[in-house]
Amino acid sequence: MADTLLIDPGFPPADEAAWRALVSKTLGDKPFESLMKATVEGLPISPLYAASERAAGFPPRPFEAGRAWDVRTLSAHPDPARANAELLADLQGGAASVIVQGHATPDALARALKDVILELAPTGLDAGFRGPQAAQALHTVARSSPGAKLDLNLDPISAFAGSGASPGPVAAHLAAAATVAADLAQTYPQASLFQASGRVVHEAGGGEALEVAFAAAAAIAYARALVGAGLTIAEAFARVTLGLSADADYFVGIAKVRAARVVFARIATASGADPLARIEARSSRRMLTAQDAWTNMIRLTVAGFGAAVGGADAVVLGTYSDALGLPTTLARRQSRNAQLVLMEEAHIGKVTDPAAGSGYIETLTDQIARAAWTRLQAIEAAGGLVSALTSGLIARDVAAAVAARGEPKIVGVTAFPPTSPAPVEVEPGGAFPDQPSPRLPGEDSVCPPLKPIRLSEAYEVAA
Numbered sequence: 001m002a003d004t005l006l007i008d009p010g011f012p013p014a015d016e017a018a019w020r021a022l023v024s025k026t027l028g029d030k031p032f033e034s035l036m037k038a039t040v041e042g043l044p045i046s047p048l049y050a051a052s053e054r055a056a057g058f059p060p061r062p063f064e065a066g067r068a069w070d071v072r073t074l075s076a077h078p079d080p081a082r083a084n085a086e087l088l089a090d091l092q093g094g095a096a097s098v099i100v101q102g103h104a105t106p107d108a109l110a111r112a113l114k115d116v117i118l119e120l121a122p123t124g125l126d127a128g129f130r131g132p133q134a135a136q137a138l139h140t141v142a143r144s145s146p147g148a149k150l151d152l153n154l155d156p157i158s159a160f161a162g163s164g165a166s167p168g169p170v171a172a173h174l175a176a177a178a179t180v181a182a183d184l185a186q187t188y189p190q191a192s193l194f195q196a197s198g199r200v201v202h203e204a205g206g207g208e209a210l211e212v213a214f215a216a217a218a219a220i221a222y223a224r225a226l227v228g229a230g231l232t233i234a235e236a237f238a239r240v241t242l243g244l245s246a247d248a249d250y251f252v253g254i255a256k257v258r259a260a261r262v263v264f265a266r267i268a269t270a271s272g273a274d275p276l277a278r279i280e281a282r283s284s285r286r287m288l289t290a291q292d293a294w295t296n297m298i299r300l301t302v303a304g305f306g307a308a309v310g311g312a313d314a315v316v317l318g319t320y321s322d323a324l325g326l327p328t329t330l331a332r333r334q335s336r337n338a339q340l341v342l343m344e345e346a347h348i349g350k351v352t353d354p355a356a357g358s359g360y361i362e363t364l365t366d367q368i369a370r371a372a373w374t375r376l377q378a379i380e381a382a383g384g385l386v387s388a389l390t391s392g393l394i395a396r397d398v399a400a401a402v403a404a405r406g407e408p409k410i411v412g413v414t415a416f417p418p419t420s421p422a423p424v425e426v427e428p429g430g431a432f433p434d435q436p437s438p439r440l441p442g443e444d445s446v447c448p449p450l451k452p453i454r455l456s457e458a459y460e461v462a463a
Contacts, residue, residue: 019048039252040401041207043367049359054366058261059276060353061311067096068349069307070314071339072280074099074126077326078432080111086332088115093333094340097122097314099151102432104134110141118142124151124192128159129167129438132180139184150191151241151280154181157218158200158243161389164449168440170386174225176440182229185239194222195280197243201394203286204450205402208256209371214394215242216263216376217385223271237273246315247284248299250306252364254355257281257310259368263376281307282316288323289456292412293424296320301338308339308348309355315339323454325426386445395448402453413456 023032035047061069073090075083080103087098100112104127116123123142127134131154142148156173160166166173181193198215206214219240226236242260246253257279265275283303288296297320307315317339319331327335342348355361375397382388389395409415 040404041209052359052362054362058265063352070096072097072314072316076101078430080108083112084114099124101126104130106137106140109137118145118148122149125153132176133436152193153195155195158197161200161450166445167438169442170445172440178225178229192241193239195241195243199245200450202245203452204398205453206398207401209368210397212260212372213375217379221385233271234273237268242279244281245284246281246303246307247287248302250302253306254310255364258365262369279312280314281312283318290323291460292418295412321424321426328425389447392448408455410456413459
């Protein structure tokens with residue numbers, strides 16, 4: 001208050017009483033409560049918050065002067081040669097790390113990663129149930145680089161949740177992934193082994209607290225599996241990365257990433273492990289539109305902003321054409337440059353935890369963390385994440401959030417639709433090369449699938 005008076009003594013300081021008086025005059029006969037909102041999970045959002053004095057309940061991501069966060073790109077092109085060209089262009093254009101999606105054989109990965117220096121560019125996988133085969137294939141490619149910072153991103157639980165079935169018992173897939181991970185952990189001491197991702201919940205329409213709880217429950221399941229495969233509990237948690245979605249609601253996104261750090265810190269501390277979470281945030285696919293797809297550039301930039309301000313260690317932004325098909329060179333460059341502008345021109349990463357002290361963000365962080373903890377307890381009480389999926393507990397929570405969301409306001413679709421078509425180019429797709437079978441002996445596990453949605457889809461069809 002004193003600083004405000006010193007800056008401009010001609011303006012008296014505004015207090016809450018003055019603000020409320022102005023709001024009451026503007027609202028007229030409407031009650032003040034009409035300004036209250038809530039998330040799809042019922043967490044209240046007020047129109048005004050006082051500055052917060054709440055201390056951060058988590059260790060924030062360490063500040064790095066050279067690079068505020070890891071600009072990470074992903075190629076899902078089925079042609080390994082084309083995937084290679086995309087990844088090399090991204091690395092030359094400012095990306096720091098890459099992910100190869102879908103390829104799970106030594107030949108395909110060798111071609112996709114040709115000329116990528118694995119000791120300099122952290123390299124990750126996204127292979128679903130084929131994760132163990134892809135990890136072994138990556139080992140074949142990287143065996144001469146023990147210092148490589150690999151991200152195996154093993155995540156059989158998300159694959160199970162998304163598809164609603166596993167080729168063989170899901171418990172067997174978890175054990176197989178842990179065995180491969182524990183073996184490769186000795187060769188690659190800097191490798192991240194599992195990704196405990198809650199994105200499957202987000203993409204199916206679920207809320208933030210459930211997404212954080214799902215990621216936390218997956219982290220517990222993967223840590224247990226790694227301990228069973230021979231790692232210590234501290235080593236296990238250190239080798240697990242949390243995966244979250246980032247969408248255009250950046251305030252909620254900031255709070256969600258911070259809340260995930262709170263929950264992870266509590267779990268890890270209770271287990272005797274390092275409380276510092278490592279978080280990869282990927283842009284939401286459910287927020288993207290096929291109609292007037294150019295507006296997706298705004299959504300992606302805002303999502304990147306939220307992920308960075310929230311303190312994600314690595315950010316993966318999709319492209320504006322993802323709702324239509326594979327991206328062109330232009331689409332990939334735009335996505336990559338959006339992050340670079342946020343980092344190098346907007347200087348988003350110059351402050352560690354810039355949201356700290358905001359009454360709104362601190363309160364919402366606390367609300368999401370508490371709600372996520374309650375859901376995590378329910379998941380563990382149900383027998384763990386796999387059991388909670390099998391019983392339909394997770395699916396029911398997701399369905400409730402979808403029902404509570406109502407009709408969204410989507411620029412370019414339900415609001416300000418284009419008066420004329422604005423064509424967007426995409427690349428031709430095709431089939432992936434021959435892939436190893438992910439099937440394991442035994443009866444398939446099943447659960448209600450968390451099918452991905454696109455929020456605009458019903459309205460785009462109507463248009």
